[in-house]
Amino acid sequence: MKKLRERIVDKFSGGVEVKDIRKHLDSLVSEDRDYALKHLPSHMVEANRLEQFYQWLTDFDFIEAKVFYTEIPIQALIEDYNLALNPKSSFSSEQAGVLKLIQGALQLSAHVLNEDKTQLAGQLLGRLLSFQNEEIKALLSKTQKLKIPCLLPQTPSLTPPGDSLVRTLSGHQGSINAVVITLDDKYVISSSDDNTLKVWNWQTGELVRTITNDYKSVKAFLLTPDGKYLVSGSNKILQIWNWQTGELVRTIEGHSSHVNSVTITSDGKYLISGSDDNTLKVWNWQTGELLRTLEGHSRSINTVALTPNDKYLISGSGDKLSFDSTNYDDNLKVWNWQTGELVFNLNIDSVSVKAVAFTPDSNYVIFCPYKKLSDYTYDDSLKVWNWQTGKIVRILKGHNRSVNTVALTPDGKYLISGSDDNTIKIWSWKTGELMRTLEGHRDSVNAVNLTLDGKYIISGSDDNTLKVWNCQTKEVARVIEGNSKCVKKVIALTNNSKYYIIFILNNWTLFVWNFKMGEALRTLKGSDQFENAFTLTQDGKYLISVLEQSIKVRNWQTGEVMHIFRGHHGFIKAIALTLDDEYVISAACKNFTHKDINSFPKGILEVWNWKTGELVRTLEGHRDSVKAVVITLDNNYVISGSNDNTLKVWNWRTGELVRTLEGHRGSVNAIVLTLDGNYVISGSNDYTLKVWNWQTGELIHTLEGYNSELYAVVLTPDGNNVISSSGNTFFSDSEDDTLKVWNWHTGELLCTLESHNNLVNPVAITSDSKYLISSFYRSTLKVCNLRTGEKLAAFIGDGKINYCAVLPDDVTVVASDDLGQLHFLRLEEVEKSK
16 A cells, blocks of 8 residues: 555656656646645655655745645645644654744735735745745745746745734625634634625634625624524614524514624523613513613613623713713613613713623723824723722723723633724733734724634734734744834935935834845934925935924934924925925915914915025915925926915915916815926816916816826826826725826826725836836735736735835835835846736
8 A cells, every 4th residue: 555655646746856846747737737736745645755745845836836726725735734744744843843834924825825826925935034944945045036027025024924923814895893703613703894794714714604794784793602693783683693504593673773782691591782772672582572671871882791690781882983072971881681770880081982891700890991082192091990899990001092892811811902003912901911912903903802722812803804813922023123113104215326215103213224235224213293294305315304383304324303493384284395405395284273263274385494494485375275385397486286276386486476277176185297397287186187387377188087086196207107096095985096097298098007995005116117016005015017007016915005115226116014014025027027
């Protein structure tokens, strides 16, 4: 039998002497190649050809062939490594470690590869480049020889294997609101705003079943104690499902508004629901009978929980959309749910309570309040309440945005919380110590749950994914130490043929990175204010940034702050440097007093000598905020675009308003000057681009084709085409989130580049105007042919990609994401794709 197995292995593998696996696989007839990819791994194990099996599992050519074989799911390749990592195998600890790294990288990348198999090389490089094993180096060296267009990471900027994150489950088309884990710990069930419930094998990533809910999104969600049925709450109703078959067993009606929360007694007999109709209802869910209605809240009930002994019920209420902190009811209430008696009120200084959980001894309640503290901040704490005494005994601080969900580990020792800051945190709730922070979601975390053994956390998010975390692993250091904040801006420049990149974090720290040396040169201390606009002087020596109502000038090479000049008359929206590098012109909305509140706010421009901080001149005439400015090529005029639907041409040296360009029916959000300096192109909320002769005021073209506001306008380096983007705002509810390429001379639409049904961020264009690199809200960079719109290459990161830039070599792309990572990518084989 052993010899027979060896002959089978030799037939399909070519024998142990085969070194070029790609060449061998290509030499096989189609049927034999298919069989080899499907069954050869198990045959190698059966024949005890472990060293040969190890060679194949560490060879990029085999991995790539199996990934691209359409009849084999990615999970089948991952399970090949399980065959090799069987405890009975004779691999050394070093070899086993290498196999675990490759398997872990594939597991972390599975959701990406299921979407786009061409991402294989980029995913492996981004996750494995930090490891120095010879086999890993050899595997990665082959990724550099690919013959297809691709964006290949040059640094290890993706989540590495061995970190807490195990895998990502993707398939929902809307935010995930709740997750439950079945009693056998095999499956997780998720509910989403896409009106579906999905059943997943979380250990393999397989989507087992989708249950379509005909009503609104499910917010309330649980399994019955026997594990057989799923209870969901949505628009005015509760539904009982057999989750193993997808069958709807029963619909229970009685609430007059949306059901937000639900809990069940430990004996499985009674169901208690909380609703936007301000009531709680007690049901016999097996018959659908309403037993009791608990009234007392004056606002929506967001969350309910039972004490572990089922004796008492706690409910949390409040209007999540209201910011009036002076108008709240007793928003935490404790009930004897069997009699309807209200036992206790806790009136907390909060608009809303979003989630609650009882500790196992029933003595404490942990809850997360929701309260707006200022224009930009919310209560980000968790509170531990001794509900029997009414005292708050501990406050847990660590999140930087409001907390949405809480869960306790099975042993009751630790608290898990998920927040609008996109993170999950693990706490010792008895001491208040923050034990661990898990980063990886691209949007708010709405739900967390734990497997029964307490080893794994499964979370659901507004980024439409679930993530599986091993909460017992050690944290792996990221590439940029200490950088856990969102990179908001990237500025690429050259200095004596050396590449430097300045990137700005959302904690207002600036880093200067020498890409050629692969090291950070310096850190420029930030400020406590939001910096929302940046420009470099034309000699490249100084960085000028806007801090709400002031301007800061830095020598970025030394880190020295040269000036901070204040005295602006409003919040600055945009800045532009005059071409002689002498003055900076800021655009703002002029402050107005309470007496002026019913009048139009005034949009102004201010001319500053940035070297001295002197205010030279104020230009007034706009009736609303100025959002964009550009300097004409003769350096005599500034053109401004405003929320008052106009563009204005000013002689900034004298303050004279030369002309007003009228024609838009919405705010002017972006403007760009053509390379010859004769025309200005504007993008507006009226869904159009307009081309103007700014010297005469003549409207040359109106470019139409959007059904959403335009927020960015970029001219290609050759000056022939203009690129516009729409949907680039959280306040836009249009699905037209596209990039369009126009010949502005003729008004012809050349191509439309589709996004991922999400927000389109700024773009980078190669110096020859052939290729566009665009960053999308959902973690994707795309390289497109600007003439045809054809997608040539892509890269999918772990976090939302905020900005991208292309360096002067036209092949190095720098991108930043909201997990604090910089991606240095090399554009390969694009020329050959034409």
